[in-house]
Amino acid sequence: MHPFDLITAGSVPEAVKAQASSSTAQQGAPVRFIAGGTNLVDYMKLNVETPRQLVDINNLPLDTVEPLTDGGLRIGALARNSVVANHDAVKQRYPVLSQAILSGASTQLRNMATTAGNLLQKTRCVYYRDTAFGCNKREPGSGCPAIGGHNRMLAILGTSDQCIATNPSDQNVALTALEAVIHITGSKGDRTVPITQFYLLPGTTPNRETVLEPGDLITYISLPAPIPGSKGYYLKLRDRASYEFALSSAAVILKTTNGHIDFIRVALGGVGTVPWRSPEAEHFLRGKSPTSANFRGAADVALRNARSQSQNGFKIELAKRCLTHALTQAVAQA
Known part of the structure; x- marks a missing residue:
C-alpha cells in the first residue's frame, strides 16, 4: 500500500x-x-x-433513511447497507431492494458498506485486481487479457473490444429496477442523475465508469413512490450460497390488472458491464398475461444481444432462466 x-x-x-x-x-x-x-x-x-x-x-449528516413528501424514499449516501436492508420502509415498500442487499457480501461487510460506496463498487475482474497484467480499465491502452482469458464471471451485455468486466453490485440492480435517482453535489453545484444515466458503458474508455466529475460527492438517492399493487422480487444465482458474486441476477417489479401485466420493470445483474435495465423485456411483457411462455419470451428478448466469451457462454441460458423464475416468483407474491 x-x-x-x-x-x-x-x-x-x-x-x-x-x-x-x-x-x-x-x-x-x-x-x-x-x-x-x-x-x-x-x-x-x-x-x-x-x-x-x-x-x-x-462525519457528514448523510446517513438517514426518510420518507419524501411525494410518497417516495430518501436514502442517504452514508446509510449502511444493513440499515437500509432492515429499515421498515424498505422492507415493506421496496422489498426488492432489501432482498438484493441481503444477498450480497457478508453481515460484517454490510454493517460497514454504504449506499454510495455500493453505487461505486469496482469490478471483480481478476485482471483488474492484478497489476501484473494489463487492464484497459485500470490503465487505458494496456489491453484486456480477459478477452480470451479467464472470463467465466464476466459480462455478456454491454461489452466492448476494450473491456468485458462485470458490474458486481446487487444493490444497484434493484435500484435500477426501482428507477432510483442519484443526487450529487459538486464544485459546480447540485444535480440529479437517473441511475440508468449514471453508469457508462465501457466503449473505448472503460476507465471512466460513471458520470461523476472531480469533486462530485453523492449525497443521497431518491426512490419514487411504489406503484400501488405492484410486487417486486430479486433472484441471485451464484456458485455458493453466501459471500459470492452473482453469475446472474434479476430484479423485477410488476403489477397485473384483470390478468394482464400493466406495469413492469426488469433489471439484470451479473451479466452486464453496468446494472442492466431491459426496456425490451418490459415492452414485450406489457399488456400480456403473466404466463411461463411469455416470461421466457421476455427473457429471450432481454438476452438477444448477449455476446459471450470463451468461458461464459453458459450465462446466456442461465440469465434467461433467472429472469423467468424471478418473474414467476413476483407473480406468485401478487
Whole structure:
C-alpha cells in the first residue's frame, strides 16, 4: 500500500472543496472519498488504487433513511447497507431492494458498506485486481487479457473490444429496477442523475465508469413512490450460497390488472458491464398475461444481444432462466 494523507471533512461543501482542490493542486493525483472502505481499502492493499489523499466523509449528516413528501424514499449516501436492508420502509415498500442487499457480501461487510460506496463498487475482474497484467480499465491502452482469458464471471451485455468486466453490485440492480435517482453535489453545484444515466458503458474508455466529475460527492438517492399493487422480487444465482458474486441476477417489479401485466420493470445483474435495465423485456411483457411462455419470451428478448466469451457462454441460458423464475416468483407474491 502506498503512503497517503488522510483528512476529515466536516461538511458537504468542505468535502467537495477538499477533493476538487486537492486533485487540481496535485495535477490530477487521485484523491478519494472514504466511508466504509470495504471496496477502496481492498484495492489500495493490491496497489490497484493508489490515492495520495483520502477525504473521510463519515462525519457528514448523510446517513438517514426518510420518507419524501411525494410518497417516495430518501436514502442517504452514508446509510449502511444493513440499515437500509432492515429499515421498515424498505422492507415493506421496496422489498426488492432489501432482498438484493441481503444477498450480497457478508453481515460484517454490510454493517460497514454504504449506499454510495455500493453505487461505486469496482469490478471483480481478476485482471483488474492484478497489476501484473494489463487492464484497459485500470490503465487505458494496456489491453484486456480477459478477452480470451479467464472470463467465466464476466459480462455478456454491454461489452466492448476494450473491456468485458462485470458490474458486481446487487444493490444497484434493484435500484435500477426501482428507477432510483442519484443526487450529487459538486464544485459546480447540485444535480440529479437517473441511475440508468449514471453508469457508462465501457466503449473505448472503460476507465471512466460513471458520470461523476472531480469533486462530485453523492449525497443521497431518491426512490419514487411504489406503484400501488405492484410486487417486486430479486433472484441471485451464484456458485455458493453466501459471500459470492452473482453469475446472474434479476430484479423485477410488476403489477397485473384483470390478468394482464400493466406495469413492469426488469433489471439484470451479473451479466452486464453496468446494472442492466431491459426496456425490451418490459415492452414485450406489457399488456400480456403473466404466463411461463411469455416470461421466457421476455427473457429471450432481454438476452438477444448477449455476446459471450470463451468461458461464459453458459450465462446466456442461465440469465434467461433467472429472469423467468424471478418473474414467476413476483407473480406468485401478487
